Amino acid sequence: MSHLFRLFSSIFLLLLLVSCASTEKHSITEDAAVATGNYRYQAWRLDNSGQFEAINVLLDEADLLIENQSYDAAVDKIERALRIKPEYAPAWSRLSWLALQTDSPKRSVQMAKRSNSLAFSDPELQSLNWSFIREASEMLNDVEAYQRANQKIESLNAF
């Protein structure tokens, strides 16, 4: 049940973010993303795809694997993407989310922190990462970290 709750709350959060994200960054329309109900990172697809389309391809493959709940295989694809572009914050964020799905909250926190260290100019992604940290903190029964994450999310949303 808690898995389902986490999944739905994450999907809701992501859809919210996708719908709020700047249209400049989108490579698909918001409507399409919402309509397909997908839980993909298309909001953060790289725009200069000519050079780094390889990353988009790998992350799309990861999304398909996630849909089939092949989380380990999805992690492999994302790690390949990160070998190509280690500073690509959304991929680290995706690993954080995947860690939550596989009950690895500590790993989720570290991946989210790594993503945030690279996403200083992207408050939306930072907010998403903090939501993962919040959820992981809940799993770890770390009240202090949970509250800190909550505050971060609020301040980022206000921003």
Place this chain on the structure above:
Amino acid sequence: MSSDKSSPRSQKKRKTKVSTKAKARKRPAKKQLRKTKARFLKRTTVIPLLLISLVLFLGYLFYLDQRITERFEGRIWQLPAHVYARPLELYVGKYISKEQIMFELDYLNYQKVEDLPQRPAQYRNWKDVFEIKTRDFIFWDGEEDSHTIRVTIKDNKVTELINLYTTQGVDLVRFDAGYLTGIFPSHSQDRVLLKLDDVPDIFIKMLLLIEDRRFFTHWGVDPLSIGRALLVNITSGRTVQGGSTLTQQLVKNLFLTQDKTIVRKINEAFMSLLLELHYDKMLILETYINEIYLGQDGRRAIHGFGLASEFYFGKALKQLSIDEMAVLVGIVKGASYYNPKRNPDHARERRDIVLTTMQQVELITQRQKEKLSSKAVMTVKHASSGLYPAFIDMVKLQLQQDYQADDLQSEGLRVFTTLDPYIQFNTEQAIVNTLPWLSKNEELQAAAVVVSPSNGDVLAVVGGRKPSYKGFNRALNAERQIGSLIKPVIYLAALQDPSRYTLSSILDDSEFSYQAPGQPDWQPQNYDKEYHGEVTLYEALLKSHNIPAVRTGIDIGLDNVIDTLAALGSKKSVSALPSITLGAIDMSPVEVATVYQSFSANGFHSPLRSVHAVLDKDRQPLERYSLEVDNKVKPEAIALVNSAMIDVTKYGTAKRLSDSLSIQVAGKTGTSDDLRDSWFAGFSGDVMAVVWTGYDDNRPTTLTGSSGAMKIWKNLFKEVAYKSYRVPEAPGLVRSWVSAKDGLLTGKDCENAVELLFIEGSQPQQKGDCAAGSSGNWFLDLFN
């Protein structure tokens, strides 16, 4: 002849017969008695003896049968683990030089052709363009199909990547992973198991035609073949043909010795019959195809056509041409004499015999035979197994956590490692080619570890000046004092408290003495044996002054330094002695690389890993080693240290690097007491490496960090590093112009002005004589 009958000898024989008959007539009773005796004996001894023999024989057959079934029902072979390098991936925008792509294709045994590459593992090249047909390959995350691509490389970057047939752009291509080595059982047999379905029909027909034409009709032993071979051998006066069936050959290889004795032959025949009695012909054929000995690669014995195909031709059996298959079938007759690598002429002769035989039974046409026979025997110059022993040690170390040594040697695991063959090659070259310039003494040793900053993947390991030597692995096991490599750790510990320390903090570089109860005074000195008075932390790090580091370490607490070392990933147990502030800590190059990986990843530590994944013998995933990150130090403080380490390579002890490298790097030199150890640890945006030089017996060298290890590091980075290292932008970090001498705010154009990074709020407030907006010249300022 009549004369013969009348000869004395024949007369004597006749006489004897006559005499015997006469005696028999004279003594009928005696004869009767003897007959009775014989009958009695026959009943009492011969028949039981025969029965006992029969029982023993049946028992022996039962024993042989047990041996056969035990082996066949259980694990037939101990399969060594096969270890692979990381696969090369190409995409538009990837940094890669033409030299590297040539190296990679050569390493993977791709064949250069003049025309469009038609078959997997072929390529052609002109100017900046490569047209390549890759091999298909099974990775831990799925199968990679063969691609036919055109790659254009300009300015060390892939600028175009298209499908040759459709001319459409290709996003990503992953090559097959190069074979590194095997982890062998004691007998060193190696094989790649094939299912019969993986074996081309034509190959099976060819094999049976040459080795055992009546395989599907005989019962394990073929009397006709034996008779024919006997006849041929008798007429030619020597052994030219064998009469053994495939089953007999298999039995000999699996269960018996190579001795040519009658007992072995009899055993072979019985066991062959038993084998055929128990098992299907197709299973026997499949086992034969995987068992047959086909050559030697150093200590490694090449068994089976699957491995032989890869070893001799660099391709899977199903990808071989008919003439190549004929070479392999030819080897069966004599793995050494017909070895196509060592004796290509013999192999060609034998191949032509195979092709002629094929033509005689119309498996191929006369024209085909002529065309195939005209081709040269081309084998790949395979990198012999057993290379990169230092890296393989590291692989074993990682795998030991999850696997027993026996499993590694016998379960046929496929181990996918992180080794980058091009970086490994260049690391070896940098050591081999630079050491003679550092010292004429051939005992001077070196070791290096190269790591991917972002994920801790170990890209290369060299354990000594002879990289392929399997002896002492200095990269893993030589624990030496790290000297000044500790200084960034001390300053990081200090800078994590910005209320007390910044890069512009003034440190005291004057005579220092440490008193501990019951111990003699400890008086550290600078390398130049001088004191420099008040220096900024930034300058102290750039010039690697010892006393400011000692004072800072003691001021913030030795435990704090030790904790910071641990936070950077070190698992070393270190005693809180003041000498640790001068790097009196014994660490191996791998341990140092663990710590410096954290610096290169801006504070995010990833445990070093040399293995990505392990598959079982059926190529099903067994184990994945996922990327891990851990952040226990303030990224802002790391940014300060890294910004100073960039300047170490521009203005500090490693300033000679900036003359040789076209990209921005960060690093630190390290020299231990009496020049016993020379270290350099540094990173670009894409590679991090630690290099050590010194003597095994710990005697002094004449080398400092910059005159020894750094030269090797520089020669390596010239070849393999493409991306500059830049301190990541982050909120909470500000830059200010300060004087490197007194740490006060200064104008950009003032003397000793340097732009330093500060954690927001910690930047100096006090202005120096030549403050911002001031030229430093009061007369000029009047007019300005």
